[in-house]
Amino acid sequence: MSNFKYQNQELACDQIPLRELAEAFGTPTFVYSGAAIETAYQRLTTAFQGLNTLICYAVKANANLSVLKRLHELGAGFDIVSGGELARVLRAGADPRKIVFSGVGKQDHEIEAALEAGIHCFNIESDAELDRIASIATTTGHIAPISLRVNPDVDPETHPYISTGLNTAKFGVPMAEAEAFYRKAASLTGIEILGIDCHIGSQITSITPYLAAIDKMFTLIDRLMLSGISIKHFDLGGGMGVRYENEPEFPLGALRAALEQRLNDRNLQLVIEPGRYLVANAGVLLTKVIHTKANHEKKFAVVDAAMNDLLRPALYGAVQEVLAVQEPMETGAHTIDVVGPICETGDFLAKDCSLDLKADDLIAICSAGAYGMSMSSNYNTRGRAAEVLVEGGQARLVRTRESVETQLALEIEHLDKPSTTEH
Ligand code: LLP
Numbered sequence: 001m002s003n004f005k006y007q008n009q010e011l012a013c014d015q016i017p018l019r020e021l022a023e024a025f026g027t028p029t030f031v032y033s034g035a036a037i038e039t040a041y042q043r044l045t046t047a048f049q050g051l052n053t054l055i056c057y058a059v060k061a062n063a064n065l066s067v068l069k070r071l072h073e074l075g076a077g078f079d080i081v082s083g084g085e086l087a088r089v090l091r092a093g094a095d096p097r098k099i100v101f102s103g104v105g106k107q108d109h110e111i112e113a114a115l116e117a118g119i120h121c122f123n124i125e126s127d128a129e130l131d132r133i134a135s136i137a138t139t140t141g142h143i144a145p146i147s148l149r150v151n152p153d154v155d156p157e158t159h160p161y162i163s164t165g166l167n168t169a170k171f172g173v174p175m176a177e178a179e180a181f182y183r184k185a186a187s188l189t190g191i192e193i194l195g196i197d198c199h200i201g202s203q204i205t206s207i208t209p210y211l212a213a214i215d216k217m218f219t220l221i222d223r224l225m226l227s228g229i230s231i232k233h234f235d236l237g238g239g240m241g242v243r244y245e246n247e248p249e250f251p252l253g254a255l256r257a258a259l260e261q262r263l264n265d266r267n268l269q270l271v272i273e274p275g276r277y278l279v280a281n282a283g284v285l286l287t288k289v290i291h292t293k294a295n296h297e298k299k300f301a302v303v304d305a306a307m308n309d310l311l312r313p314a315l316y317g318a319v320q321e322v323l324a325v326q327e328p329m330e331t332g333a334h335t336i337d338v339v340g341p342i343c344e345t346g347d348f349l350a351k352d353c354s355l356d357l358k359a360d361d362l363i364a365i366c367s368a369g370a371y372g373m374s375m376s377s378n379y380n381t382r383g384r385a386a387e388v389l390v391e392g393g394q395a396r397l398v399r400t401r402e403s404v405e406t407q408l409a410l411e412i413e414h415l416d417k418p419s420t421t422e423h
Contacts, residue, residue, distance in 0.1 A: 306340020
């Protein structure tokens with residue numbers, strides 16, 4: 001979180017005090033640092049320099065148009081999982097030839113739109129999906145470039161909800177079925193075989209699961225190539241972990257070393273799909289204490305953000321650091337839970353924090369740039385938070401806070417009673 005630092009006893013994002021942002025834009029607000037996104041992107045490009053690499057940012061991590069635009073300007077392509085994400089990245093100026101389309105359940109209209117846009121590759125996850133894409137491509141007069149997502153059956157050693165590379169998961173196809181899949185793909189009109197891919201999970205902090213997956217994938221690639229199937233790229237997926245608490249720095253150098261010789265010997269392009277790595281530590285969720293309360297020994301700070309804004313603590317038991325916007329004194333801290341106003345005990349943002357908080361204090365939930373806003377909802381008829389991007393010494397609103405009116409506008413009020421029909 002090096003772009004969020006105390007200066008003059010106040011937490012600031014790239015020198016702009018968060019207190020000023022709260023005054024200007026209200027709370028809760030996600031605040032992103034454009035400079036932090038750029039630093040993370042450059043760390044990746046530097047690590048893979050000299051390898052033929054396509055970085056496709058996983059849009060699901062943070063889909064704000066201004067964030068996408070920023071990444072596009074840095075040279076990123078995109079990993080999308082829906083027609084909605086396709087529309088977003090095209091609006092942000094993406095080059096369709098740098099878009100890969102992942103996901104286990106692509107629908108006809110999404111496939112048609114992606115073919116129409118001329119995307120780089122469909123990451124196919126099943127035989128049924130191969131048939132569907134081939135049929136749509138043939139009837140619409142397109143050739144669909146495809147890659148098969150293989151499930152290498154390795155344990156990514158992360159939270160079970162975000163482990164995808166085990167053979168009990170719904171993702172990909174088993175390695176043993178890959179050859180038959182490619183044989184069939186080669187026989188279909190409307191299909192061009194381009195690559196092979198895997199994605200073993202998210203928030204992976206050790207190199208070990210990647211090494212296991214890479215070993216298995218290259219053994220398979222060699223087998224496929226020997227049998228005459230031409231593979232042009234290897235897509236490793238995303239999953240590179242970040243520091244939320246005291247996780248180690250992700251070992252990019254070791255990952256590069258594991259890939260370099262294998263890729264060069266086979267003249268393969270590398271595709272990676274990082275999401276969290278690029279944006280998590282570029283953002284905080286800025287929120288204000290409504291009041292504090294104590295139930296017996298337990299102390300709570302009830303804040304104006306909640307699980308609808310940041311679901312990770314409730315859903316995964318994720319721990320994200322909390323910083324007081326006013327730099328804390330040495331004394332006065334209590335052990336306190338930071339909770340939202342939603343009617344669920346699961347509505348907490350942080351537990352057992354050592355903070356001295358009172359009504360109207362501002363706090364920042366750290367590492368909220370990934371899977372924060374993108375997983376938010378209107379639960380309890382709460383409007384989604386505002387989003388602010390700090391760039392070049394300026395803070396700009398990049399998404400307006402949702403009002404009750406915008407939520408109600410989609411609902412249809414029937415003034416008449418439905419006529420009753422007998423069954
Ligand atoms: N590629 C594919 C095919 C994916 O399914 C994902 C994430 C990524 C790339 C990007 O993974 P990343 O580099 O961000 O780890 N909501 C969870 C994370 C879900 C990840 C889903 N897939 C969380 O808040 O931890």
